[in-house]
Amino acid sequence: MTQPVIEITKVSKVYPPDIMALDNISLTVERGEIVLLSGMSGAGKTTLLRLVCGLERASRGMVEVLGHDMARLGARERQLLRQKIGVAYQDFRLLPQLSVFENVAMAMEVTYKPPSVIRRRVEDLLNLLLLSDKQEQKVANLSRGEQQRVAIARAAANAPPIILADEPTGNLDTTLSRQVMQLFEQLNDAGSTILIATHDPTLIDNSPHRRLELRTGRLLDA
């Protein structure tokens, strides 16, 4: 019996004063899955991802990630778990003063990977995301679409067990969106379990992957 990578049981999230962002959600993601999470703006997609990566605590219910109960995580455990979850944030969370390379490399540096390994991996990823010529550019000087790809590269850098991508193609054209999806599939083949929040039809339509839909905080199986 393999343990689910993500197990969410009867979870609700209430933001003060009384905004019900998630309402009694239950969801299991197995190892090796790619799951697409769709829903209109404000449906609670980002909130769900934040619960999984431990940036937010559930108001009710239980969130388990890689066997850890997120409500009872010590500081050190939380830190180690974060190394196993690559997150491409909706608002990127990049460091604008650092270069593209440095931003992506940072994720690997905190896990003390050797510099040669870091260089090879970062260059490969940037190549794949058509950012090779921007490698030494400051992130501040990049377009939104370029920044988005840097965020995706950073999430993928460690080839972590879990990748969470929040609106990863929000600023990309169709070709680039496909490129990003291809990258996710490669990462998935390499062993990552991936949860993608999106309302991009090019990702959702004709997708062979499991699709879930959030509607005002409630989960509908699509």
Next chain:
Amino acid sequence: MHKILRQLAAIGKQTRRNLAHTLGTQLVVLGTVMLAVLIFGFFALISLNLARAGKDLDRHVRFIAFFDQEQPQAARRQLIQRIQAAMPESHIVYVDKKTAWRRLAERLGGERAILDDLGPDFLPAALEIQPGQRLVTVEELDTFAAFLRTLPGVASVRYGRGWLVRFMAFSRLLRVVTLLSGLLLVLTSTFTIAATIRLTIANRRHEIEVLNLLGASAAYIRLPLMAEGLFHGLAGSALGLAILTGLHRWVLTHFGSQALFLSFHPVFLAPAHLLLIVAATTLLCLLGSLVSIQRCLRAS
């Protein structure tokens, strides 16, 4: 083992990057530390030299008890015994009229001719007393002088009282002033450093947040900041002391001859003192960064 080396390399890299990316702030911090050390070192140097001068002065305190007439051998011995009893281990020399005259003649050198008119009798016999114990206060000096005056045959006692009193008061005042300014300086510099480091951390809030999101360990985030404090302390104090050394040299070459004329050679801080200043500054900077780190990172 490999992992530790890699961790050290990562921390070194992080520190270098931090220093490079906030060059302006770093220079301000470095300058602050340097200036604080320089000014503190300057005060320390003055106070050290003053203390030495004061000590020399104590040693040079000399009482001269003049007699109205030459004392016979037995009386001299008795006088010396009584003084030794009151002030053990004193250095006492009886200077008879002839010796006094010869000394004065020697001191006058080429102009000794003025003495020709005055007979060898004209200078009084005296006892020169270098007290065996340190007489620190003016009261002690006066008490000892009063005692000397009670001795039989003593007409007067001289010990440059007015000058001594003034010098002692002055040196006491200067000591207090230097101590206070030194203390003030340590306080202000500590606060400045802590505040500046807090500012650098505040500037780097965003970066620390991202590192947290990426799962960086507490050590990974804190050690570079501490290394920065260490660097500020070491480099700042070294620079400050280097400038102080330069100033000292400059003063010596330009005013050294005058200093020698005062029979006083200005000394520099001993290597142990220099090391102490560097160590203390580094510790202060490290402490400042630790306090700031603790305060700023607890929030996130």
